[in-house]
Amino acid sequence: MTTVTSPSLSNVAIIGAGITGLACANRLVEHGVAVTVFDKARGPGGRMSTKRLDQAQLDLGAQAFTARDPAFRDAVADWLASGLVARWPIVSYQASPNGWQLHHDSRPRYTGAPRMSAITRHLAARFQAHPQTALQLATLIEALHRSPKGWQLQDAQGRGYGPFDHVVLTTPPPQALPLVAPWETTLAEACQAREQRSCWAAWAVLDGPLPTPPGSQSDWQMARIEHPALRLVSRNQTKPGREHQPESLSLMAHLDWSETHLEDDPQAVAESLWAAFTTLFPADTPLPLRVTSSAHRWRYAQPSTADDQLYLYSDSGLAMCGDSFTASRVESAWVSGTQSAQALIDRSVHNRASSSHSNK
Ligand SMILES: Cc1cc2nc3c(=O)[nH]c(=O)nc-3n(C[C@H](O)[C@H](O)[C@H](O)COP(=O)(O)OP(=O)(O)OC[C@H]3O[C@@H](n4cnc5c(N)ncnc54)[C@H](O)[C@@H]3O)c2cc1C
Structure with missing residues (x-):
């Protein structure tokens, strides 16, 4: 059974601090997982961001x-x-x-x-209130590397982060494609299919x-x-x-x-x-x-086009979620991030149970 080879769930990197990534982070930290969220922007929010001018605050996305x-x-x-x-x-x-x-x-x-960005700011503060968490802003992740210790992330300046046992990609699929393509054909094909x-x-x-x-x-x-x-x-x-x-x-x-x-x-x-x-x-x-x-x-x-799949994951520890997996809506993104985290938790609980059963 393939799940026996899946990595344990203790230290997760999430790429993207939009509502999907932050919902995913909050569910994982509630379960005691160490989480680092990376975003290329200077603040969290993604497509729920707000332009702040001297005169006014204007929502630019949702x-x-x-x-x-x-x-x-x-x-x-x-x-x-x-x-x-x-x-x-x-x-x-x-x-x-x-x-x-x-x-x-x-x-x-x-x-x-x-x-609008008050919601993602709140979710960012909430997950960072847990121990062993970090929000790494202004960090464009350009490559993933796999080592025997887990996944390493590399940013645009060549700095490395990790190892992580899982990486959850919440960016729009064209931005996830170059990261997953060297490692997972199925995930790469899923990105290409989501125009x-x-x-x-x-x-x-x-x-x-x-x-x-x-x-x-x-x-x-x-x-x-x-x-x-x-x-x-x-x-x-x-x-x-x-x-x-x-x-x-x-x-x-x-x-x-x-x-x-x-x-x-x-x-x-x-x-x-x-x-x-x-x-x-x-x-x-x-x-x-x-x-x-x-x-x-x-x-x-x-x-x-809308899809009916909430997330995808592989046995190597890569997962993808976000609004592209259902429909372009704030609530679809939140549900996708939350449920992908729950799926990783359920799988790790199941793996622990199978391995303790086989050790008896
Ligand atoms: C103009 C517009 C209007 C909308 N109106 C509505 C609406 O009225 N109602 C509604 O429900 N929904 C609306 N939506 C959709 C809604 O905003 C999205 O569904 C939701 O915000 C998506 O959240 P997400 O976290 O999945 O993605 P995003 O918010 O896009 O988050 C992905 C994050 O990944 C980061 N990122 C990308 N690549 C990298 C990388 N390589 N390294 C590090 N970080 C990276 C990005 O900076 C971004 O912050 C609208 C969207 C737009 C664009």
């Missing part, structure tokens, strides 16, 4: 999330009770140059308070409040847009904890449009998405001016 999974609903209930998340949006619209209609959706949605789409996300801080669009309420919070370039607009100052901010918009582009404009200058993208937004108001409407605006390109924003 804007609001659902909680359908029972375990994730429990986590969200705890976060709600501690003020880390809040219900948002309450006032949502469907908008096009032809008009605005209230968009009724009975499914509750939540956002981080006072910003990713790109998305431009622009932001704009305005010098005054927006006028109320015809047929809508002045307190609208989010709008799904029918326009070839722009698909969603959210008003960050309507999110709980950010009421003091000036009018500050996140403007999400359509995936097709993003891919056509993938190599454009961020400023040009911000201009195009703002121009698209202005078509939602009658032509003679005076609009506030933009104080600052630009755009962020998410090269690997979401998988092109």
